[in-house]
Amino acid sequence: MPHNNRQNIVIIGAGVLGTAIAVNLLQYGANITIVDKTSQTQGASRVSFAWLNASWKTPFDYHDLNRRSMEMWPRYAQSIGGNVGLNLGGTVTWETDQARSETLLQNVERAQSFGYPIRIATKQEIQKQEPNLKIDKILTGSISEIEGHVEPHRVIQAAIDKITDSGGTVLLNEPFESFEFDSNLKNITAVKTAHRIIPCDIVVIAAGIDTTAIGYDAKAFIPQATSPGVTVRTSPMPKLLNGIVYAPSLEQYGKEIHMKQLIDGTFLIGEGEQSSKTSDDSQENANRLVEFATQYLPQLSDAEPRSEPIGYRPMPLDGFPAVGFVEKTPNAYVALTHSGVTLTPIIGELASLEITYGVSTPQLSPFRPTRFKEDGTGGRDEHSNSSQNSLNIDTLRRHGLD
Ligand SMILES: Cc1cc2nc3c(=O)[nH]c(=O)nc-3n(C[C@H](O)[C@H](O)[C@H](O)COP(=O)(O)OP(=O)(O)OC[C@H]3O[C@@H](n4cnc5c(N)ncnc54)[C@H](O)[C@@H]3O)c2cc1C
CATH class of the missing domain: 3.30.9.10 (D-Amino Acid Oxidase, subunit A, domain 2)
Structure with missing residues (x-):
């Protein structure tokens, strides 16, 4: 799809990842609205241990993604301002x-x-x-x-302040309800929340563990482990x-x-x-x-x-990040990962480049959501899939968004 810098982008989820993507997209001139179902963004970020590390992570591409992101933390912390508790x-x-x-x-x-x-x-x-x-x-x-480590609630607050100062809109207590599609049922034209309908050119789903259910509505199939x-x-x-x-x-x-x-x-x-x-x-x-x-x-x-x-923990079933555009809905982008605090700066920076300019960055290419099939199988073969997990696609089909 064509990309321009003035796109209306709605981000679902104001945890560390959604807010970092918003901060980066604003630099490129996008019109950003970020919605969160809670008032204080109560997702995984709030209870995270938030250790910034890559030491035991394998294989090399995943290790290196984490390592690069660790190095980017001081710059990200400086860009959002405030004391985010960054301790190296x-x-x-x-x-x-x-x-x-x-x-x-x-x-x-x-x-x-x-x-x-x-x-x-x-x-x-x-x-x-x-x-x-x-x-x-x-x-x-x-x-x-x-x-080192950071304090995610401080990171999120500093990022929210930066988003509003930069002209973005942050809507808390604003639960996502559904998507509206164009007449071909191809692209999403609006995000419907409990309180309003927000027209959009692009949607970013960064809703932590709820990304599987919301992604399913956007025809993305990302099974998660319960962790x-x-x-x-x-x-x-x-x-x-x-x-x-x-x-x-x-x-x-x-x-x-x-x-x-x-x-x-x-x-x-x-x-x-x-x-x-x-x-x-x-x-x-x-x-x-x-x-x-x-x-x-x-x-x-x-x-x-x-x-x-x-x-x-947001946890794609094979344990690796799932970040990128959705195959069947070309204007929907997903960002779901464990170790998301470590990975915040790099995912924020690379996802915003991919969304704005339509490039495919080599660092994120091994971690596309499209590696999972519609029946919830697939994924990188380093970790075996398990039918024991309660957030898999079958469960979603039975329970919908519940
Ligand atoms: C106990 C624990 C320890 C961890 N330790 C580490 C660690 O040491 N190092 C590390 O790097 N990572 C760690 N993690 C993982 C890390 O915290 C997560 O990967 C990261 O916080 C994910 O951020 P996120 O923004 O994707 O998700 P979240 O922080 O979960 O944010 C998602 C947001 O989406 C919102 N949302 C959900 N559904 C909807 C909806 N329907 N409408 C609107 N909004 C919605 C939620 O309210 C939430 O605010 C840990 C996690 C846990 C739970």
């Missing part, structure tokens, strides 16, 4: 178990072979990076100094950490733990790895996780644990 204090991790140590060593070697600056580190080096940690023994440890995660918080504490800590499991507490500290002193603590499925959002579990973290950071004994609601 690095990540430390270590293992005490033989098998997990060997895996860590292999993962570090693979990341190094991708050209990623990560290194094996001694206990002394890790303690130098994070002096408040209490570490008894280390079999293998690693440090990556280029990693719950819980990140607990604490009351604000004095500054104790410089960056991200991944600490090993302890027999009495279970899986490994990850933690970071926000600019107001609050700690965020999660169990397992970045993609581990966890769904216990009870206060008892919050108490247990903070007690676990206290084994490594004794000063946390004064912290008050606060449970947080379960978050659901």
Whole structure:
């Protein structure tokens, strides 16, 4: 379809991705309306751990997409202004178990072979990076100094302010209801929300886990896995950490733990790895996780644990991003991904170039939504598809948008 810089573009979803695409599109002169069904954009971004990393990500094209995006974060943060809590204090991790140590060593070697600056580190080096940690023994440890984190609710607010300052329209409490199509049922001509009909030249669907259902209405077929995660918080504490800590499991507490500290002193603590499925959002579990973290950071004994609601990771079924135009509806563009906080700057920048100028960027080409077939199969073969997931196409057919 023809592309011009004055297109009316409606973006559905004001999480980190939708707002980043809006900010970038505005630079090219588009007329932007972004709608979100909630008042405070309550999607995955709000409960995310928001670690900016590429260390364990494979294969190389996916690793490199994340790596490039990490490098772009300072520029994106500067472009939206405000303090978004960008902290590039690095990540430390270590293992005490033989098998997990060997895996860590292999993962570090693979990341190094991708050209990623990560290194094996001694206990002394890790303690130098994070002096408040209490570490008894280390079999293998690693440090990556280029990693960091942000605070997504601050990122979204700064982006929304930038969008409105740049002449865009942000409509909150504005749930999407349906699309209107042209007489050939080819292109979308308007987006109908609960409150109005918004005519458009292009639609961007960046609605997190709801992208599968909304995309289905635009004839996009992107099956998702259900991936719950819980990140607990604490009351604000004095500054104790410089960056991200991944600490090993302890027999009495279970899986490994990850933690970071926000600019107001609050700690965020999660169990397992970045993609581990966890769904216990009870206060008892919050108490247990903070007690676990206290084994490594004794000063946390004064912290008050606060449970947080379960978050659901947007997760295309094969685990990779699904970003690009929809084959059967040429003026609809989809942006759905896990690790979306890490990937925000690059997806915002590349998607806006593709939408404005009709180019196909080589960085996004391996991650098109068109790799999935109408029956929900397909995808990159690195991960096997599973019929166990509840957000697959069959479920959508049965339940529609519910
Ligand atoms: C527990 C957890 C930990 C994570 N840890 C990390 C991490 O360490 N590093 C990392 O990079 N990523 C992490 N992620 C993933 C990351 O948070 C997401 O990939 C990212 O936030 C996705 O952003 P988004 O804008 O696509 O989606 P969302 O933030 O979910 O935003 C989608 C928006 O669409 C809106 N919407 C939905 N339906 C409608 C509708 N019908 N009408 C209008 N609006 C609608 C929603 O209200 C929402 O605001 C984590 C996620 C979770 C849940």
